[in-house]
Amino acid sequence: MxxxxxxxxxxxxxxxxxxxxxxxxxxxxxxxxxxxxxxxxxxxxxxxxxxxxxxxxxxxxxxLPAAVELDRLAVHFSTAREDGTWLVELRRHTSGGTEPYPGGAAGEWLPLPGRATLRLIARETPRLWRASLDRPVHSYLHERGKPIRYSYVEAEWPxxxxxxxxxxxxxxxxxxxxxxxxxxxxxxxxxxxxxxxxxxxxxxxxxxxxxxxxxxxxxxxxxxxxxxxxxxxxxxxxxxxxxxxxxxxxxxxxxxxxxxxxxxxxxxxxxxxxxxxxxxxxxxxxxxxxxxxxxxxxxxxxxxxxxxxxxxxxxxxxxxxxxxxxxxxxxxxxxx
Missing domain, CATH: 3.40.1780.10 (QueA-like)
Known part of the structure; x- marks a missing residue:
């Protein structure tokens, strides 16, 4: 149904x-x-x-302020796993917001703001990557992240x-x-x-x-x-x-x-x-x-x-x- x-x-x-x-x-x-x-x-x-x-x-x-903005991409931190890795979604900036980004490769390193580095480990689902950040995620997000926002929300809110x-x-x-x-x-x-x-x-x-x-x-x-x-x-x-x-x-x-x-x-x-x-x-x-x-x-x-x-x-x-x-x-x- x-x-x-x-x-x-x-x-x-x-x-x-x-x-x-x-x-x-x-x-x-x-x-x-x-x-x-x-x-x-x-x-x-x-x-x-x-x-x-x-x-x-x-x-x-x-x-959490789970969205981290890069120049052309955004990383949405989704779910913490038991082994310390996280599921993340990569999204591409568009004129109206963001859309899913199909790129990325296992083993790729993404430089994030504040000299942090995210390593893509493997795809968990067609949309989500298992990844690891080189520092504690919660504190990093509160320092560099913002709330996830989709295109139907027209402005940023705290x-x-x-x-x-x-x-x-x-x-x-x-x-x-x-x-x-x-x-x-x-x-x-x-x-x-x-x-x-x-x-x-x-x-x-x-x-x-x-x-x-x-x-x-x-x-x-x-x-x-x-x-x-x-x-x-x-x-x-x-x-x-x-x-x-x-x-x-x-x-x-x-x-x-x-x-x-x-x-x-x-x-x-x-x-x-x-x-x-x-x-x-x-x-x-x-x-x-x-x-x-x-x-x-x-x-x-x-x-x-x-x-x-x-x-x-x-x-x-x-x-x-x-x-x-x-x-x-x-x-x-x-x-x-």
């Missing part, structure tokens, strides 16, 4: 909502309920859409605009953007209503908009307190709401054969699809995803293809905004 549609350029969010005169939590929120009905809200309405006893699970990964209120563990190449509309005040309102909030960590890699690829292995952790809260919420009849596809991936990677969540950490290659289903999560709060994106398969595991297509038709007709600075979508699973 591939969900395809034409995304008009005008529906790409070109800057943070704050630059459009909106607070973070004033972006729009489309809700698709378990019966397939569609409603329209503002994100700050979220506490009213949830119930006491529900659990909101968030990703506490912080965004790293703070690419962080969520939950960001405490640095490691993501791109922002876990489903959590961006949360504010401290909104979290307080959720807790005051009796909705609990718990973290996981999943460090997101690069997701170039030109490529329709399934996500590759990413580092994650589901801590014991979060696993306990998920199990208790389900046992007590509450709903587990995942904030972002990264949270779904982490939680579904930690479900044991009996359907209980266990503490887990490491690397996950798990793909959530209609065939695998969802076992730990009742609802997903996410952004609006690209046509043909592999993330759309995850969404159909919650709603089914027909309901998801209707939801996206509605979002297009109502002028919702796509991408990391855009609007949001709350989907309740059709079997709950």
């Amino acid at each position: 591939t969900i395809d549609f034409a995304l008009p350029p005008a529906l790409s969010a070109h800057e943070p909502p704050e630059a459009r005169g909106l607070a973070r939590d004033a972006v729009r929120l489309m809700v698709t309920d378990s019966g397939g009905r569609i409603g329209h809200h503002r994100f700050r309405d979220l506490p009213e859409l949830l119930a006491p006893g529900d659990l909101v699970v968030v990703n506490n990964s912080a965004t 790293l703070a605009d690419y962080q969520t209120v939950f960001a405490t563990v640095p490691g993501s190449a791109e922002m876990p953007s489903a959590g961006r509309p949360f504010t401290a005040e909104l979290v307080t309102a959720l807790v005051s209503r009796g909705v609990r909030v718990a973290p996981i960590t999943l460090h997101t890699g690069v997701a170039s908009p030109e490529k329709d690829e399934p996500p590759y292995a990413e580092r994650f952790e589901v801590p014991e307190p979060t696993a306990t809260l998920v199990n208790r919420t389900r046992e007590d009849g509450g709903r587990v709401v995942a904030v972002g596809t990264t949270v779904v991936r982490a939680l579904e990677s930690a479900v044991d054969p009996q359907g209980r969540l266990r503490p887990a950490e490491g690397w996950t290659s798990h793909l959530v699809t209609p065939e695998t289903g969802v076992r730990a999560v009742h609802a997903l709060l996410t952004g609006l995803h690209e046509p043909r994106s592999s993330h759309l398969r995850m969404l159909t595991a919650f709603t089914g293809e027909e309901v998801l297509c209707r939801s996206y038709d509605e979002a297009l007709c109502e002028g919702y905004l796509w991408h990391e600075f855009g609007d949001t979508h709350l989907l309740f699973g059709n079997k709950w």
Whole structure:
């Protein structure tokens, strides 16, 4: 199944909502309920859409300034590997931004700003290289890097605009953007209503908009307190709401054969699809995803293809905004 549609350029969010005169939590929120009905809200309405006893699970990964600019190329640092190497994407500068660069060769050395050197080791995927930098990557990126930006974002914005209120563990190449509309005040309102909030960590890699690829292995952790809260919420009849596809991936990677969540950490290659289903999560709060994106398969595991297509038709007709600075979508699973 591939969900395809034409995304008009005008529906790409070109800057943070704050630059459009909106607070973070004033972006729009489309809700698709378990019966397939569609409603329209503002994100700050979220506490009213949830119930006491529900659990909101968030990703506490912080965004790195993962793009390093060269004269003709940009290097996007994606994912740290266990052996100290990194997956990186090489991109070529164009008049409107960057595009994937097909060049490079195993063993090639690339001089980077600040007299650093990146060595290409081998291709990990058709798009990504395994590479090593001759100095600690995190400190180098904070010295020389900037947030990854694609052509639909028309100007550079500071790293703070690419962080969520939950960001405490640095490691993501791109922002876990489903959590961006949360504010401290909104979290307080959720807790005051009796909705609990718990973290996981999943460090997101690069997701170039030109490529329709399934996500590759990413580092994650589901801590014991979060696993306990998920199990208790389900046992007590509450709903587990995942904030972002990264949270779904982490939680579904930690479900044991009996359907209980266990503490887990490491690397996950798990793909959530209609065939695998969802076992730990009742609802997903996410952004609006690209046509043909592999993330759309995850969404159909919650709603089914027909309901998801209707939801996206509605979002297009109502002028919702796509991408990391855009609007949001709350989907309740059709079997709950």
